[in-house]
Amino acid sequence: MSATNPIPARPDTPRVAVRTGSMTGAEAIIRCLEAEGVDICWGIPGGAILPLYDAWARVEHSVRHILVRHEQGAGHMAQGYARATGKVGVCIGTSGPGATNLVTPVADAFLDSTPLIVITGQVPTHLIGSDAFQEADTTGIFMPITKHSYLITDVRDIPRVFREAFHIARTGRPGPVLVDIPKDLANATFDFSYPEEIDLPGYRPTQTGHPLQVQSAAEAIARARRPVLYVGGGVLNADACTELHAFAEAVGIPVVTTLMAKGAFPDSHPLCLGLPGMHGSKFANWAMNRADLLVTIGARFDDRVTGKLDAFAPGAKVIHMDIDPAEIDKNRKADVPIVGELRQVLPALTVAYLDLRAEDRIASKREWKDQVEEWRFKHPFRYRRVGPLKTQFVMERFRDLLADRDVIWTTGVGQHQMWAAQWLKVEKPRHFITSGGLGTMGFGVPAAIGAQMAYPDKTVINIDGDGCFQMTMQELATAVSYDVPAIHAILNNGWLGMVRQWQQLFHGERYSETLLRNDLPDYVKLAESFGALGLRAETEADVDRVIMEAVESRRPCVIDFRVDHEEKVYPMVPAGAGSSEMIDEPWDNDWVEDGV
Amino acid sequence: MHHTLSVLVENSPGVLARVAGLFSRRGFNIESLAVGPTERDDRSRITLRVDCSQHSIGQVVKQLYKLINVLKVNELTADDAIERELMIVRVTAQPADRADLIRLGEVFGARVCDVGPTSLMFECLEHPDKLHAFEEILKPYGVKELVRTGRVALRKSTPERTRSGRMRVLA
Ligand SMILES: Cc1ncc(C[n+]2csc(CCOP(=O)(O)OP(=O)(O)O)c2C)c(N)n1
Ligand SMILES: [Mg+2]
Numbered sequence: 001m002s003a004t005n006p007i008p009a010r011p012d013t014p015r016v017a018v019r020t021g022s023m024t025g026a027e028a029i030i031r032c033l034e035a036e037g038v039d040i041c042w043g044i045p046g047g048a049i050l051p052l053y054d055a056w057a058r059v060e061h062s063v064r065h066i067l068v069r070h071e072q073g074a075g076h077m078a079q080g081y082a083r084a085t086g087k088v089g090v091c092i093g094t095s096g097p098g099a100t101n102l103v104t105p106v107a108d109a110f111l112d113s114t115p116l117i118v119i120t121g122q123v124p125t126h127l128i129g130s131d132a133f134q135e136a137d138t139t140g141i142f143m144p145i146t147k148h149s150y151l152i153t154d155v156r157d158i159p160r161v162f163r164e165a166f167h168i169a170r171t172g173r174p175g176p177v178l179v180d181i182p183k184d185l186a187n188a189t190f191d192f193s194y195p196e197e198i199d200l201p202g203y204r205p206t207q208t209g210h211p212l213q214v215q216s217a218a219e220a221i222a223r224a225r226r227p228v229l230y231v232g233g234g235v236l237n238a239d240a241c242t243e244l245h246a247f248a249e250a251v252g253i254p255v256v257t258t259l260m261a262k263g264a265f266p267d268s269h270p271l272c273l274g275l276p277g278m279h280g281s282k283f284a285n286w287a288m289n290r291a292d293l294l295v296t297i298g299a300r301f302d303d304r305v306t307g308k309l310d311a312f313a314p315g316a317k318v319i320h321m322d323i324d325p326a327e328i329d330k331n332r333k334a335d336v337p338i339v340g341e342l343r344q345v346l347p348a349l350t351v352a353y354l355d356l357r358a359e360d361r362i363a364s365k366r367e368w369k370d371q372v373e374e375w376r377f378k379h380p381f382r383y384r385r386v387g388p389l390k391t392q393f394v395m396e397r398f399r400d401l402l403a404d405r406d407v408i409w410t411t412g413v414g415q416h417q418m419w420a421a422q423w424l425k426v427e428k429p430r431h432f433i434t435s436g437g438l439g440t441m442g443f444g445v446p447a448a449i450g451a452q453m454a455y456p457d458k459t460v461i462n463i464d465g466d467g468c469f470q471m472t473m474q475e476l477a478t479a480v481s482y483d484v485p486a487i488h489a490i491l492n493n494g495w496l497g498m499v500r501q502w503q504q505l506f507h508g509e510r511y512s513e514t515l516l517r518n519d520l521p522d523y524v525k526l527a528e529s530f531g532a533l534g535l536r537a538e539t540e541a542d543v544d545r546v547i548m549e550a551v552e553s554r555r556p557c558v559i560d561f562r563v564d565h566e567e568k569v570y571p572m573v574p575a576g577a578g579s580s581e582m583i584d585e586p587w588d589n590d591w592v593e594d595g596v
Numbered sequence: 597m598h599h600t601l602s603v604l605v606e607n608s609p610g611v612l613a614r615v616a617g618l619f620s621r622r623g624f625n626i627e628s629l630a631v632g633p634t635e636r637d638d639r640s641r642i643t644l645r646v647d648c649s650q651h652s653i654g655q656v657v658k659q660l661y662k663l664i665n666v667l668k669v670n671e672l673t674a675d676d677a678i679e680r681e682l683m684i685v686r687v688t689a690q691p692a693d694r695a696d697l698i699r700l701g702e703v704f705g706a707r708v709c710d711v712g713p714t715s716l717m718f719e720c721l722e723h724p725d726k727l728h729a730f731e732e733i734l735k736p737y738g739v740k741e742l743v744r745t746g747r748v749a750l751r752k753s754t755p756e757r758t759r760s761g762r763m764r765v766l767a
Contacts, residue, residue, distance in 0.1 A: 148664045326658035
C-alpha cells in the first residue's frame with residue numbers, strides 16, 4: 001500500500017502575458033493585476049492613490065474597477081468574490097483613512113483565511129514619518145492582521161512585490177497581503193516586465209502529508225468505535241470538497257461541518273450532522289463529545305466550536321490534518337498530526353483506509369451510527385410557530401422555495417446568522433459565505449455584492465440583521481449603480497438581538513443599549529430611495545410572496561422581515577462552558593436524560 | 597522554562613518589528629532579544645531568550661516560521677551552544693575599596709574601562725549566568741548603573757554531538 005498519490009497540489013494560477021517596457025509605477029500595478037488574471041477590483045480613490053486611478057483611465061487594460069461607497073465595502077466585496085470563486089480578491093484605498101477603513105475586512109480575511117491583495121496609496125517617500133496629511137503607518141497597522149505586507153521603496157520592486165504578494169495570498173493557508181505604494185513611486189517611470197520566478201527562501205507553503213502518519217490515521221479510523229469527521233473551512237480553501245466527499249463515503253462515519261465549512265459537505269447527505277458548537281445541534285455536539293476519535297480536517301478547535309477546551313470531546317483521540325503546522329497542538333493536542341495539502345492528504349488517507357484488510361476495518365461502527373441517528377431523529381432543531389413571525393420560519397421558506405436554485409448565501413453576524421446556519425440547506429462548496437472568525441457585523445451586504453459580481457446569473461441572498469445592515473447599507477448605492485441584483489433579507493427584530501439574548505440569559509435582563517427600533521429607518525423607503533426594490537413581510541402569509549417577488553425581480557432588493565424580538569437561538573452552550581452544559585427553551589428540555 | 601532561539605532572518609525592512617510584534621500579539625514572553633548582522637549582508641540573526649511557561653516552545657517556533665522573512669529557527673541548549681553577553685556596570689568605589697574591586701573583576705574576567713573619583717566601570721563579556729554572579733558580588737559595594745546587551749549565541753561545531761542527535765534543529 002502506498003500513501004502517496006498522484007493528485008498535485010493546487011497549482012499557482014498561470015500568468016497572462018501583458019504589455020512590458022517603459023511605464024509608470026501606477027501602470028505597472030495594473031499590468032501586474034492583469035498578469036495575475038485579475039478581472040475585477042473594488043476601491044475608492046484619494047490623493048495618495050490618484051496616480052493609480054489616473055492610469056486606470058489613461059491606459060488600455062482588462063481590469064474592471066468598481067467604485068464603492070466605503071472602503072470597508074470594497075474589502076468585504078473582494079472577500080465575497082474570493083470566497084465564492086476561490087480566486088484572489090483585490091481592493092484599493094488611499095492613504096490614511098482609506099487604509100484604516102480597510103482594517104476590518106482585512107482582519108476578517110486574516111481570521112477566515114481568505115486570499116486578498118490590498119493596495120493602499122502612501123504619502124510620497126520624502127514625507128514618510130513627518131505626520132504628513134493623510135499619513136498613517138499602514139504597514140505597521142496591518143502587520144498583525146496580514147499574512148505579509150510590503151511598503152514599496154523602489155519603483156523597480158513593483159513587479160517582484162506583486163508576484164510575491166499574489167503567490168503568498170493564494171498558496172498554503174491563504175490570507176490577505178498588503179502592498180503600500182508611496183505616491184512618488186507610482187508616478188516614477190521604469191522598465192517593466194513581470195517576473196516568472198519567485199525567490200522566497202523563507203516561504204515553503206506546500207507539503208505532502210507524511211505517509212507514516214497517513215497510515216497511522218487510517219488504522220486509528222479503522223480501530224475507532226465512535227469516530228466523527230470534524231470538518232472546517234480549510235477544506236473549502238483547499239478546494240478539497242470532492243476529496244472529502246470520497247473519503248467520507250469510504251469511511252462512512254458522521255460528518256460535522258463548522259460554520260466556516262457549511263456547504264463543504266452537502267447538508268442533505270445522510271452522514272452530515274451540520275453545525276457543532278455554541279449554537280450547533282444537540283446531535284452534532286453529542287457526537288463530538290462522545291466520540292473516541294475526531295478526524296479533524298482543516299478545522300482549528302475554535303472556542304465557539306469547543307466551548308471549554310478541557311471538557312471538549314474528553315474521550316477522543318485526535319487526527320489533525322491541516323496545511324498550517326502552527327494549528328497542530330495549538331488548542332488541542334493531536335495524536336496523529338498530518339500537515340499537508342488536503343487535496344493530497346485526503347485521497348492518500350482514503351486509499352490507505354481502503355487498503356486495510358476488511359476485517360480490520362469493521363470494528364463495528366454500526367451501534368455508534370445508530371445512536372447518532374437516534375439523537376438526530378429525536379432532537380432536531382425546533383421552534384414554536386406562535387406569536388410574531390419567526391426568523392426560523394423565514395429560513396425554512398427560503399430553503400424550501402429555492403431548493404432547486406443555485407443560491408449563494410451570505411450573512412451578517414448575530415441571531416439571524418446562527419438561524420441561517422441551522423436552517424438553510426447548502427449543498428455546494430462556496431455557497432455559504434459568512435464572517436466566522438472575526439464575526440464582523442456589516443459583512444453581509446458587501447459580501448453578497450462581491451459574490452454576485454463573480455456570478456451574475458446566480459441568485460445571491462444576504463441573510464442580514466437590522467443592526468448589521470445599517471453598518472454597510474450605503475453599498476446599496478454600489479449595487480444599484482452596477483446593477484447587482486443580490487437580495488438583502490433583513491431579519492428585522494428591532495434589536496441587536498444576539499447581544500440582547502446574552503443580556504437576557506446572563507445579565508439579569510438588563511437590556512443595556514441594544515434597542516434599535518424596527519421602524520427606524522423605514523427599510524422599504526430606504527431601498528426605494530436608493531433605486532432598489534423594497535419589500536416587507538409582517539406575517540407568515542407574506543413570506544412566500546416577498547421571497548418570490550424578490551428572486552424574480554432580478555433587481556437589487558431589500559426585504560424587511562418584521563420578526564419576533566423575543567425569540568432566542570437555541571440550543572446554546574454558554575461561553576466558557578463545556579458542550580455538555582447546553583441550555584435550551586424550557587419547553588424543549590426533555591432531552592436532558594439523553595444528553596451526554 | 598526558558599529557551600534560547602537563534603532566528604535567521606532576511607534583512608528586509610520591518611523584520612524586527614514583525615518578530616517583536618508576533619511575540620506581543622501571541623502573548624509570548626521575551627526575556628531578551630539581540631539582533632545584528634551575520635556573515636551575509638542580506639541576513640540578520642536574532643537571538644531570543646523566551647519564557648515558555650504559558651506557551652509551548654513548539655508553538656513559538658511554528659509561529660516564527662509563518663513569518664515570510666524568517667529563514668531558520670534553531671533552539672540552542674546550553675550544551676550545544678556558545679552563549680555570551682556583554683555587561684557594562686558602574687559600581688561605587690571609595691579609594692579604599694578599589695583594589696578589592698579590581699581583584700574581584702579579574703576573577704570574573706572583567707576589565708576596568710573607566711575610573712572616577714568614587715566609582716569604577718567594568719566591562720564584562722561572559723556567559724549570562726556568570727554576569728549575574730558578578731552583579732551579585734558587586735551589589736554590596738553599590739551598583740550605580742548597569743546595562744546588558746541580551747545574550748547572543750551560536751551553535752558549537754562538535755560533530756559528536758550533532759551525530760548523537762543532542763542538537764535540536766526545529767523545522
Ligand atoms: C462590528 C461589530 N460590532 C459589534 C459586534 C457585537 N455584536 C454581535 S451580534 C450583535 C447584534 C447584531 O444585531 P443584528 O444585526 O440586528 O442581528 P440579530 O442578532 O438581531 O439577528 C452585536 C452588536 C459585532 N459582532 N461586530
Ligand atoms: Mg436585530
